[in-house]
Amino acid sequence: MNNCNWEQAIRRLGKKATPQRKAILAALAEQDRPATVDEIFIKVREQQKTSLSTIYRNLDLLLSQGLINKQGFPGEKARYSLKKDDHEHTLVCMDCQKIVTITGCPLEAYAAEIASRENFVVLDHRMEMYGYCHKCMQAKGRV
Amino acid sequence: MNNCNWEQAIRRLGKKATPQRKAILAALAEQDRPATVDEIFIKVREQQKTSLSTIYRNLDLLLSQGLINKQGFPGEKARYSLKKDDHEHTLVCMDCQKIVTITGCPLEAYAAEIASRENFVVLDHRMEMYGYCHKCMQAKGRV
């Protein structure tokens, strides 16, 4: 999803291309990091009249349709981002909350191994890594 | 943290070993998967008079002292578990909710690789696999 034809993307789901929906996708595309619901709300509201419930409902929709990802720290606000073509994982800085996206999943092969070892059909997995980014390490004087 | 001397563990933090605190650690020790706040609340309440705020406050305390982990995926309820000596992952049956614990983490080496590639200090990670256990596959007639 790297184009900007949000209208088409929404229509492909068999849904109505409302200004709010287009604005949500556009807002996600502009963010340099996965955005929280309120960040998205603020951004969308700059363009369109909208309400928080519309944001929530549409994020759920887009998520269930696989157009976006939901990520973030447990217990903290969820963050949303546009889904890229390939399977990704994230690297989250525990200090500045910066999120780095990583492509190249190391778990495909492992999942197959586990599947046969445990007699389990593995369909999906979720993985995130946590630590400190270079800048924050420097700030901590640990570099 | 494999012993059951919760009293000692709490004292070591310089905190009072209240029945509620001991019960929280005991509850976490009994769980076969990281537990949500309300699961812990229910379990503790079976033993001790308690309140939700006590659970929240003590989970925060134990977390900040490094005795427990906070995990769970964004948007879902946070889940807490005792910190183990060795690192584990889980395999969750999407049908019967059975949890299989897997030792032998495939991510240690990968984390090191990512750390140098992305210039990030990787301290922790979270990973869960989802699918169907053998029994549920049989029940579905897919085996």
Place this chain on the structure above:
DNA sequence: TTTCTTGCAAAAAATTTGCAATTAA
């Protein structure tokens, strides 16, 4: 005793829902 911790009740924060009005198709 003294200080920390608890329970309660109320407040905040985050998310969801019902429903009438509106709008995309």
Place this chain on the structure above:
DNA sequence: TTAATTGCAAATTTTTTGCAAGAAA
């Protein structure tokens, strides 16, 4: 025209906080 979608307000759900009473050291 009509079925999907929105905004609003109210309801839930989750988490946090103030404070007086109670308990551990």
